[in-house]
Amino acid sequence: MTNLIILPIFIPLLTGAILICLHKKIAVQRIVAVISSLGTLIVSSIIIHKVHQDGIQSLNISSWDAPFGITLVSDMLSAMLVCTTSIMALACLLYSFKSIGNERENYYYYPVFSFLLVGVNGAFMTGDIFNLFVFFEVMLMSSYVLLVLGGTKIQLRESIKYLLVNVISSALFVIAVALLYSVAGTLNMAHISERISAISGYGMPGIVSVIAVMFLIVFGLKGAIFPLFFWMPGSYYAPPAPVLALFGALLTKVGVYSITRTFTLFFYHDGFVFQLLSILAILSIIVGVIGAIAYWDVKKIIIYNIIVAVGAILYGVSVMNPASIKGAVYYLIHDMIIKAALFLLVGNIIAITGSANLKKFSGLISRYPGLGWTFFIAALALAGIPPLSGFVGKLLIIQGGFEGNSFFGAAIVLMSSLLVLFSVMKIFINGFWGKNLTFEGEEKAPVKWLLISPIILVAISALYGLYSEAILPYIGQASDTLLDPQIYIDAVLKE
Amino acid sequence: MKKTNNIILETALKALLFFIVLYSVYIFTAGHYYPGGGFIGGLMTSGAIVLLLITYDIKTVQRILPINYRIITAIGLLFAIGTSAGSLFFNVPFLTHAFTHVELPVLGDLSLHTATLFDLGVYFVVVGVTMTIIQTIGEDE
Numbered sequence: 140m141t142n143l144i145i146l147p148i149f150i151p152l153l154t155g156a157i158l159i160c161l162h163k164k165i166a167v168q169r170i171v172a173v174i175s176s177l178g179t180l181i182v183s184s185i186i187i188h189k190v191h192q193d194g195i196q197s198l199n200i201s202s203w204d205a206p207f208g209i210t211l212v213s214d215m216l217s218a219m220l221v222c223t224t225s226i227m228a229l230a231c232l233l234y235s236f237k238s239i240g241n242e243r244e245n246y247y248y249y250p251v252f253s254f255l256l257v258g259v260n261g262a263f264m265t266g267d268i269f270n271l272f273v274f275f276e277v278m279l280m281s282s283y284v285l286l287v288l289g290g291t292k293i294q295l296r297e298s299i300k301y302l303l304v305n306v307i308s309s310a311l312f313v314i315a316v317a318l319l320y321s322v323a324g325t326l327n328m329a330h331i332s333e334r335i336s337a338i339s340g341y342g343m344p345g346i347v348s349v350i351a352v353m354f355l356i357v358f359g360l361k362g363a364i365f366p367l368f369f370w371m372p373g374s375y376y377a378p379p380a381p382v383l384a385l386f387g388a389l390l391t392k393v394g395v396y397s398i399t400r401t402f403t404l405f406f407y408h409d410g411f412v413f414q415l416l417s418i419l420a421i422l423s424i425i426v427g428v429i430g431a432i433a434y435w436d437v438k439k440i441i442i443y444n445i446i447v448a449v450g451a452i453l454y455g456v457s458v459m460n461p462a463s464i465k466g467a468v469y470y471l472i473h474d475m476i477i478k479a480a481l482f483l484l485v486g487n488i489i490a491i492t493g494s495a496n497l498k499k500f501s502g503l504i505s506r507y508p509g510l511g512w513t514f515f516i517a518a519l520a521l522a523g524i525p526p527l528s529g530f531v532g533k534l535l536i537i538q539g540g541f542e543g544n545s546f547f548g549a550a551i552v553l554m555s556s557l558l559v560l561f562s563v564m565k566i567f568i569n570g571f572w573g574k575n576l577t578f579e580g581e582e583k584a585p586v587k588w589l590l591i592s593p594i595i596l597v598a599i600s601a602l603y604g605l606y607s608e609a610i611l612p613y614i615g616q617a618s619d620t621l622l623d624p625q626i627y628i629d630a631v632l633k634e
Numbered sequence: 635m636k637k638t639n640n641i642i643l644e645t646a647l648k649a650l651l652f653f654i655v656l657y658s659v660y661i662f663t664a665g666h667y668y669p670g671g672g673f674i675g676g677l678m679t680s681g682a683i684v685l686l687l688i689t690y691d692i693k694t695v696q697r698i699l700p701i702n703y704r705i706i707t708a709i710g711l712l713f714a715i716g717t718s719a720g721s722l723f724f725n726v727p728f729l730t731h732a733f734t735h736v737e738l739p740v741l742g743d744l745s746l747h748t749a750t751l752f753d754l755g756v757y758f759v760v761v762g763v764t765m766t767i768i769q770t771i772g773e774d775e
C-alpha cells in the first residue's frame with residue numbers, strides 16, 4: 140500500500156481528534172487509546188519488515204515529486220524508532236490507567252498523549268527539515284500540556300522554565316533553517332545533502348559549519364547535551380510517572396535522532412563539528428554521572444542517567460565509523476526501552492513509599508519482591524551487564540572509539556558504566572535492602588497493575604539483548620544509511 | 635452585573651456583525667485565488683463573536699450561539715484528517731487533492747477542490763481554538 144508509512148502519524152492523529160469529542164467518557168477513551176497504540180505498533184512492525192526487504196520507503200505527500208513536496212522517509216533507523224515509540228506508548232498508557240487519576244483523564248490526557256505520539260513519530264519519519272520543525276512543535280506543545288496538566292505548584296513552576304527554554308530553542312531552530320535555506324535553497328533533506336556536498340567540493344564553507352553548530356545548539360537543547368541540559372533535571376522532576384517515562388524515553392531521543400540525522404546527512408564533510416560533538420558528548424557523560432551519583436533522590440538519579448546515555452549515543456555518532464554508529468543505534472533503542480522501564484519502576488516505588496528520597500525508605504524487597512527484582516534487572520541492563528541489552532551497544536561504541544583512535548572518549552564511556560551501575564545500585568541497596576519499614580497509604584498503591592508495564596519493558600530489553608544476533612542485521616541496515624548518505628538521497632530523489 | 639445602557643453599541647453591532655461574518659466567509663472562499671483562506675477567515679469569524687462577547691456577556695452569547703468550541707476544534711481536525719484520509723481509500727499518496735469543474739446555473743463555471751474541505755477544517759479549528767481561549771480566560775474568576 141502506498142500510504143503505509145503515513146499510518147504511524149495518521150492513526151494517533153485520528154485518535155486524538157476523536158478523543159477530544161469523548162473527553163468525559165474515561166473508559167471509552169482508554170479503550171480507543173489502547174486500540175490505536177496497538178494499531179500503531181502493528182503498522183510500525185510491518186514497516187520495519189518492509190524496509191528490511193525492499194530498502195528505504197519514501198512517500199511524496201500530495202503526489203508532488205521529491206524536492207518540491209514534503210517527503211516522508213522511513214529508513215531502518217526511523218522505522219525502528221517508531222516501533223520502539225509505539226511500545227513505549229503502549230506501556231505508558233497501560234501504566235496511566237491506574238496511576239494518572241481521574242481529574243487528569245477528564246481533562247484531555249489521552250488526546251494530548253496521542254498528539255505527542257503524532258509529533259514524535261512525525262519527527263522520526265519526516266524527510267523535510269521544516270516539517271521536522273513542525274513535528275517538533277507538535278511534540279513540544281503536547282509535552283507542555285502533559286507537563287502542566289494537574290496544575291500543582293511544582294508543575295506550574297517547571298512548565299514555565301521548560302516552555303521558555305523550548306520557545307527559545309524553537310526560535311533558534313527557525314533561524315537555523317532560514318540560514319540553511321538561504322545557503323542550500325531547498326528544504327528537502329536529501330536535496331540539502333546533495334547541495335551541501337556540491338558546494339563543499341573545495342573545502343567546507345564557513346557558513347555551513349556555522350549552520351551545523353546552530354543545529355547542534357538547537358537539537359542539543361531538545362536532547363539535553365552538556366552545556367544545554369540545565370532545564371532538564373527540574374522540568375522532568377515535575378510530571379507524574381507515566382508522563383515522565385514518556386518524556387525520558389522519547390523527547391530527548393528525538394533531539395538525539397535529529398542530531399544524528401542532520402550530522403550524518405548534511406554535515407558529514409565537516410571534521411570540526413564532529414570534534415565539537417565528541418567533546419560535548421564526553422562532557423555530557425561526565426556531568427551526567429556526577430549528577431547521577433550525587434543525588435539521593437530516585438527520580439533525579441534516573442534523570443541524570445538520561446544525560447549519560449545521550450552523551451554515550453552522541454559520542455558513538457561523533458566517532459562515525461561502522462562499529463560506533465551501529466553501537467549508537469543499538470544503544471539508542473536500548474536506552475529508550477530501559478529508561479521508560481526505570482521511570483515506571485521509580486513511579487511504582489514512589490506510589491508505595493510516597494517519597495522519592497532514598498533516605499526515607501528501605502527494605503522494600505521483603506514485601507515487593509517482584510518490583511525489587513525487576514528493578515535489579517533493569518539496573519543491570521542500564522549499566523550494560525553482558526546478557527542484557529545495554530551491553531552490545533556500549534561494546535560497539537567502545538570498539539568504534541578504539542578503532543577511531545579516540546581512546547580517551549572510549550575510556551570515559553567505559554568508566555561511566557561503572558558509575559551508572561553505582562548510581563542505580565545505590566537505589567537498590569538503600570531502597571530495597573535494609574530495615575523493613577511500612578508506609579502510610581501503602582495498601583492503596585495498585586502495585587500489581589503498575590508492575591505490568593515495567594515487566595513487559597524489561598522483558599523486551601532482556602530479549603533485545605539476548606537476541607542481539609538476530610537484531611544486528613536490522614541495526615546494520617540502519618547504520619549503513621547513516622554512514623552512506625547516498626543511499627538515503629537515492630531513495631528519496633529516485634534518480 | 636451592572637446594567638449599562640450601551641444602545642449605540644448594540645445597534646451598531648446588528649449592522650456590523652452581518653458584514654464581518656460575510657467578509658470572513660468571502661475571505662475564506664476566495665483563498666484559492668486571492669489572499670485569504672481558512673486561517674484569516676476563521677480569525678475574522680472569531681472576531682465577530684468576540685464583538686458579540688464585548689457587547690453582551692458570556693451567558694447571553696452562549697445562549698445565542700450554543701456551541702461547544704472544543705467540539706468545533708475536534709470537528710475541524712476531523713475535516714482535515716478526513717480530507718486527507720480520502721487518499722487512503724483511493725490508494726494515492728497521502729493528502730493528494732482532487733478537483734473537478736462544475737457548471738452551475740447561476741454561478742457559472744466553478745472548480746470544486748477538496749483543498750477547500752481541508753481549509754474548512756482549518757477554519758473550524760481556528761474558530762474553535764480562538765473562542766476556547768477567549769471564553770476560558772473570560773470565565774476565569
